[in-house]
Amino acid sequence: MEIPLFRFQSLSFDRSQSNCSFPFTLSGPKDKLFKDNSLFSGYCFSFNRRKWRNPFDKIRCSSLEQGLQPRLKPKPKPSKIDVGDRKEAVLEETQKRKPSPGLCSQIEKLVLNKRYREALEFFEILEFEGGFELGSSTYDALVSACIGLKSIRGVKRLFRFMTNNGFELDLYMRNRVLLMHVKCGMMIDARRLFDEMPARNFVSWNTIIGGLVDSGDYLEAFQMFFILWEEFSDGGSRTFAMMIQASAGLSNIFAGRQFHSCALKVGFGENIFVSCALIDMYSKCGSIEDAQSVFDEMPVKTTVGWNSIIAGYALHGYSEEALGMYNEMRDSGVAVDHFTFSIIIRICTRLASLEHARQAHAGLVRHGFGLDIVANTALVDFYSKWGRIEDARHVFDKMPQKNVISWNALIAGYGNHGRGEEAIEMFKQMLKEGLIPNHVTFLAVLSACSYSGLTECGWEIFESMSVDHKIKPRAMHYACMIELLGREGLLDDAFALIRSAPFKPTANMWAALLTACRVHENLELGKFAAENLYGMEPEKLNNYVVLFNIYNSSGKLKEAATVFQTLRRKGLRMLPACSWIEVKKQPYVFLSGDKSHYQTKEIHQKVGNLMLEIAKHGYVPVRKYLLPDVEQGEQVLLYHSEKLAIAFGLINTPDWTALQVVQSHRICADCHSAIKLIALVTGREIVVKDASRFHHFRDGSCSCGDYW
Numbered sequence: 285m286e287i288p289l290f291r292f293q294s295l296s297f298d299r300s301q302s303n304c305s306f307p308f309t310l311s312g313p314k315d316k317l318f319k320d321n322s323l324f325s326g327y328c329f330s331f332n333r334r335k336w337r338n339p340f341d342k343i344r345c346s347s348l349e350q351g352l353q354p355r356l357k358p359k360p361k362p363s364k365i366d367v368g369d370r371k372e373a374v375l376e377e378t379q380k381r382k383p384s385p386g387l388c389s390q391i392e393k394l395v396l397n398k399r400y401r402e403a404l405e406f407f408e409i410l411e412f413e414g415g416f417e418l419g420s421s422t423y424d425a426l427v428s429a430c431i432g433l434k435s436i437r438g439v440k441r442l443f444r445f446m447t448n449n450g451f452e453l454d455l456y457m458r459n460r461v462l463l464m465h466v467k468c469g470m471m472i473d474a475r476r477l478f479d480e481m482p483a484r485n486f487v488s489w490n491t492i493i494g495g496l497v498d499s500g501d502y503l504e505a506f507q508m509f510f511i512l513w514e515e516f517s518d519g520g521s522r523t524f525a526m527m528i529q530a531s532a533g534l535s536n537i538f539a540g541r542q543f544h545s546c547a548l549k550v551g552f553g554e555n556i557f558v559s560c561a562l563i564d565m566y567s568k569c570g571s572i573e574d575a576q577s578v579f580d581e582m583p584v585k586t587t588v589g590w591n592s593i594i595a596g597y598a599l600h601g602y603s604e605e606a607l608g609m610y611n612e613m614r615d616s617g618v619a620v621d622h623f624t625f626s627i628i629i630r631i632c633t634r635l636a637s638l639e640h641a642r643q644a645h646a647g648l649v650r651h652g653f654g655l656d657i658v659a660n661t662a663l664v665d666f667y668s669k670w671g672r673i674e675d676a677r678h679v680f681d682k683m684p685q686k687n688v689i690s691w692n693a694l695i696a697g698y699g700n701h702g703r704g705e706e707a708i709e710m711f712k713q714m715l716k717e718g719l720i721p722n723h724v725t726f727l728a729v730l731s732a733c734s735y736s737g738l739t740e741c742g743w744e745i746f747e748s749m750s751v752d753h754k755i756k757p758r759a760m761h762y763a764c765m766i767e768l769l770g771r772e773g774l775l776d777d778a779f780a781l782i783r784s785a786p787f788k789p790t791a792n793m794w795a796a797l798l799t800a801c802r803v804h805e806n807l808e809l810g811k812f813a814a815e816n817l818y819g820m821e822p823e824k825l826n827n828y829v830v831l832f833n834i835y836n837s838s839g840k841l842k843e844a845a846t847v848f849q850t851l852r853r854k855g856l857r858m859l860p861a862c863s864w865i866e867v868k869k870q871p872y873v874f875l876s877g878d879k880s881h882y883q884t885k886e887i888h889q890k891v892g893n894l895m896l897e898i899a900k901h902g903y904v905p906v907r908k909y910l911l912p913d914v915e916q917g918e919q920v921l922l923y924h925s926e927k928l929a930i931a932f933g934l935i936n937t938p939d940w941t942a943l944q945v946v947q948s949h950r951i952c953a954d955c956h957s958a959i960k961l962i963a964l965v966t967g968r969e970i971v972v973k974d975a976s977r978f979h980h981f982r983d984g985s986c987s988c989g990d991y992w
Contacts, residue, residue, distance in 0.1 A: 387406060387409070387410070388418065388419065388421075388422040390406060391403045391406050391407060391422055391425055391426065392421060392422060392425040394406070394429075395425040395426070395428050395429050395432075396425075398432060400428070400429035400430075400432040400433045401429075401433060403425065403426065403429040404426070404429050404430070404433070404435070404438050407426055407429075407441075407442070407445075410445075411441060411445055417449060417451075418449070418451070420454075420457060423442075423446065423451065423457065424457070424460060426438075426442050427442070427460045427461065427463075427464045430442055430464050430468065431463070431464055431467045431468070434467065434468050434469070435468065436468050436469070436470060439464055439465060439468050439470060442464075443461065443464075446461075455483055455484075455485060455488075458477075458481055458488070459485075459487045459488055459491060461477065462474055462477050462478060462481075462488060462491050462492065463491050465477060466491055466492065466494065466495035466498075467495075469499065471495055471496070471499050471501070474491075474492060474495055475492065478491075478492045486516075486519075486520055486523070489508070489512045489523070490520065490522050490523055490526070492508060493505050493508050493509060493512070493523065493526055493527075494522075494526050496508060496530075497526050497527075497529050497530045497533065500533060502530040502531075502533045502534050503534075505526070505527070505530045506527070506530060509523070509527055519550075521547075521552045521555040521557055521558050522557060524543055524546070524547045524550075524552055524555075524558050524561075525555075525557040525558050525560075525561040526561075527543050528540055528543050528544070528547075528558065528561040528562055528564075528565045529561050529564070529565065531543060531565055531569075532561075532564055532565035532568045532569060535568065535569055536569070537565075537566070537569035537570070537571060537574075540562070540565040540566065540569060544562055547562075553581075554581075554582070554583050556582070556584070556586055556588070556589065559578055559579075559581075559582050559589060560586075560588050560589055560592045562574075562575075562578045563575045563578050563579055563589065563592040563593055563596060564592050564595075564596070566578065566596070567592070567593075567595065567596030567599055567600070568599070570600075572596055572597065572600050572602070575592075575593060575596045576593065576596075579592075579593045585616065585618065586618065587618055587619055587620065587621055587624070590609070590613040590616075590618055590624070591621070591623050591624055591627060593609060594606050594609045594610055594613070594624070594627055594628075595627050597609060598627060598630065598631050598634075601634075603631045603634050603635050604635070606627070606628075606631050607628070607631060607635075607640065610624070610627075610628055620647070620651060621651075621653070622648070622653040622656040622658060622659045623658070623659075625644050625647060625648045625651075625653060625656075625659045625662075626656075626658050626659045626662045628640070628644045629641055629644050629645075629659065629662040629663055629665075629666050630662055630665075630666075632644065632666055633662075633665060633666045633669055633670070636670055636864075636871075636946055637871075638670060638672070638866060639866075639869045641663070641666050641667075641670075645663055645679075648660075648663075654682075655683070655684050655685075657683065657685050657686070657687060657690065660679055660680075660682075660683050660690070661683075661686075661687070661689050661690045661693055663676070663679045664676045664679050664680050664690060664693040664694055664697070665693040665697075667679065667697070668693055668694065668696065668697025668698075668700065668701075669697070669700070670944075670973070671701075671944045671971045671973060671978060673697050673698065673701050673703070676693070676694060676697050677694065680693075680694050686719075687719075688714075688719055688720065688721065688722055688724075688725065691710065691711075691714045691719060691725065692722075692724050692725050692728050694710055695707045695710050695711055695714075695725065695728040695729055695732065696727075696728035696731070696732075698710060698732060699728055699729070699731045699732025699733075699735055699736075700731075700735070700977055700978050701978045701980060701987065702735055702736055702977070702978065702979075702980060702987030702988055702989070703732075703736070703987075704732040704733055704735060704736025704737075704738045704741075705736065705738070707728070707729055707732030707733075707736075708729060708732065708733070708738065708741055708745075711725070711729045711745070720753075721753060721755075722755070723755055723758060723760075723761070726745065726746075726749050726753075726755065726757075726761055727760050727761060727764065729745055730742055730745060730746060730761055730764035730765065730768075731764050733745065733764070733768060734764045734765075734767045734768040734771065735977060735988065736989070737768075737771050737772065737989055737991070738768075739768055739769075739771075739772055742764070742765065742768045743765075746761065746764075746765055749761065759785070759787065759789075759790040759792065759793060760792065762781065762782075762785050762793055763790070763792040763793045763795075763796045764796075765781060766778045766781055766782060766793055766796040766797055766800075767796040767799070767800065769781065769800075770796060770797060770799065770800020770801075770803070770804075771800065771803075771989075771991050773800075773804050775797070775800055775801065775804060775806050775809055778796075778797055778800060779797060779809060782794070782797060789816070790820075791817060791820045791821050794813045794816045794817045794820070795813075795817060795827070797809070797813045798810055798813040798814055798817060798827070798830050798831070799830065801813060801834060802830050802833060802834050802837075803991060805834070805837060805838055807834055807835070807838050807840065810830075810831065810834045811831065811834075814827060814828075814830070814831040814834075822854075823854070823856065825851070825856045825857075828847055828850065828851050828856065831847055832844050832847040832848060832851075835847060860875050860876065861875070861876050861924070861925050861947070861948055861949045862874065862875050862876075862925050862947075862948045863925035863926050863928070863929040863945050863946065863947045863948070864929065864945070864946050865929040865930075865932060865933050865943065865944065865945050865946075866944070867932070867933060867936050867937060868936070872929070872932060874925045874928040874929045874932070875925055876923060876924050876925045876928075877923045878923070878925065878928055881928075881932070883932065883935065886935055887928055887931045887932050887935065888923065888931075890931040890932075890934060890935055891922060891923060891927050891928065891931045892922075894927075894931065894934075894958075894962055894965070894966075895922060895958070897965045898958060898961035898962060898964075898965055901961050901964065901965065901984075902961075903957065903958060903961050905922075905954055906952075906953045906954040906957050924952065924954070924955050925947070926945060926947055926951060926955045926959065926972060927955060927958065927959075929945045930943060930945060930959065930962060930970060933945070934966060934968070939966075939967070939968070941968075942968060942969040942970070942971060943968060943969070943970045943971065944970075944971045944972075944973075945970070945971070945972045945973070946972075946973045947972055947973065947974040947975070948975065949974065949975055950974050950975045950976045950992065951972055951974040951976075951979060951992070956979070956986065956990070956992075959972065959979075959981050959986075960981055960984050960985060960986055961984060962981075963981035963982055963983065963984065964983055964984035969981065969982050974992070976992045977992060979992070
């Protein structure tokens with residue numbers, strides 16, 4: 285794909301200018317900010333010290349709207365750690381003991397070797413006995429241990445120990461303590477410490493601004509930046525990179541362009557951190573052309589730079605272009621890292637490219653990242669979503685560390701493959717190992733119960749959400765329970781659950797009920813659910829198709845014709861169904877009735893033979909559910925895309941291999957019935973991933989239990 289590049293004509297300026305104008309203002313609610321490109325309104329970004337007007341005459345922040353007083357230029361306060369009374373200090377010094385030098389040395393060595401937990405265990409000895417006076421190097425090591433473990437409890441213990449022992453912090457140690465609070469997510473305490481600092485340098489400012497950006501408080505980060513610039517009329521490359529990241533967080537390309545222009549003015553245009561932040565910002569703000577331009581201007585393209593532009597293309601759906609950039613990266617000789625492989629695996633998930641994913645998996649191991657938690661979680665997700673659940677479990681079992689995302693990916697994978705009991709078993713194992721489930725975990729396990737018809741387990745887990753885990757069920761969890769009840773034919777109970785929900789029913793909840801009404805042919809309730817769906821999603825074709833099929837299967841041909849006319853009037857039309865199958869590492873795509881393939885004659889002959897064979901086992905074409913925009917003659921049913929793809933796979937693969945087909949739409953009832961019998965007469969396992977879920981066909985049955 286060729287993308288026009290324009291090399292930032294809009295960012296050109298006269299480098300002899302002394303000022304760089306930034307028309308920004310922080311006012312208005314967050315969802316309406318920047319629509320008038322006014323974030324810097326009232327500012328003149330001077331590069332000479334003390335040239336700014338008061339920045340707060342036109343700035344309001346979200347905290348002001350809540351009646352809170354702004355923190356303008358925080359006045360230094362006496363440190364709570366400094367010793368106030370000299371006489372008391374002398375008295376304390378006579379009581380303090382110096383710990384064994386070997387103990388302090390051991391703590392520092394443990395931290396140096398990243399054995400943070402053991403270092404904090406040694407610190408507990410000092411903490412328990414009390415009265416010890418530690419040196420700065422030991423405190424510095426303990427700060428690193430708390431950061432390494434992200435231990436809020438450790439931070440509180442260490443800071444209390446410093447305070448109680450009257451340790452006087454120099455600027456370096458104050459910055460380290462501030463960083464410790466920021467890295468552990470304790471931003472309220474971090475802001476208080478920052479306000480109380482008697483002196484600050486750029487490290488102090490960058491630490492607090494970086495913490496605000498990382499925690500998503502972008503407006504507060506802008507406010508702090510304005511105070512910094514007013515005081516110093518300066519900022520380092522890291523400061524600009526963080527503010528560009530904040531612009532990306534606000535999805536505001538105008539703010540990002542202003543910082544880009546200013547970074548060029550002060551000579552940071554070729555800085556690697558600024559360039560990577562710009563690539564990320566332009567990508568997230570919807571301008572991949574600008575992101576590509578920044579990348580092209582980089583004098584040295586590093587691993588992070590390549591990762592940023594590849595991720596940008598992937599974000600915009602340019603998956604093939606992203607893979608092309610990945611190949612260029614490898615050819616350029618730049619080292620790939622675990623982030624590179626994580627991005628590529630996610631791209632493969634979108635493209636359903638098993639071969640590329642396997643290559644990325646092999647590269648991950650070959651480059652020494654085989655144990656990386658992020659990349660391996662991406663692999664578990666990929667294999668789960670594309671029919672390789674055993675491979676997903678193999679990767680999962682080999683992971684030395686797993687987080688909740690890793691568990692969620694595998695549980696969801698088992699659920700999508702109709703293996704609900706194994707999903708529940710993994711959920712129980714996750715709880716046993718002490719991991720705390722989140723709402724995604726419950727969505728995965730409830731979906732698994734729904735797909736496999738595990739009603740009792742589903743209800744137990746649903747009720748445990750609020751009782752045992754203090755997680756309030758969301759609409760998505762209710763939709764799972766409605767589908768679970770609908771699967772069992774308990775339509776009245778499903779409808780009662782919708783009415784009892786503590787919030788307004790969502791489209792997914794009504795859609796789950798409508799599907800149940802289609803399967804169990806409940807015309808009246810299905811019509812009621814469809815009417816509610818129309819009000820929420822008037823242009824969604826599938827809602828009309830389901831109601832059309834309910835009427836048609838119930839013999840209400842006049843009502844079905846009315847739905848058909850509504851579809852025509854609205855101009856809604858089903859996109860052509862297509863299926864694709866990968867044979868010998870090559871994908872092949874088929875449309876219904878397709879005659880363009882070079883093996884068309886053999887494929888159609890194979891389909892005909894299969895239909896004759898399965899007819900001996902009771903197959904009768906199913907015309908019960910129709911598509912309102914496709915002729916449903918017997919010849920069309922015979923050559924649906926799924927049947928063509930399967931016939932092609934049977935012709936071109938050995939008898940012992942399983943077939944895997946991906947279908948763009950929900951599989952039709954006729955194909956579902958036919959494929960069950962094809963799997964029986966051929967002795968093959970056939971896996972079909974449709975728009976709803978996975979269908980594993982074996983020995984004349986399907987993993988979905990004929991409910992999809």
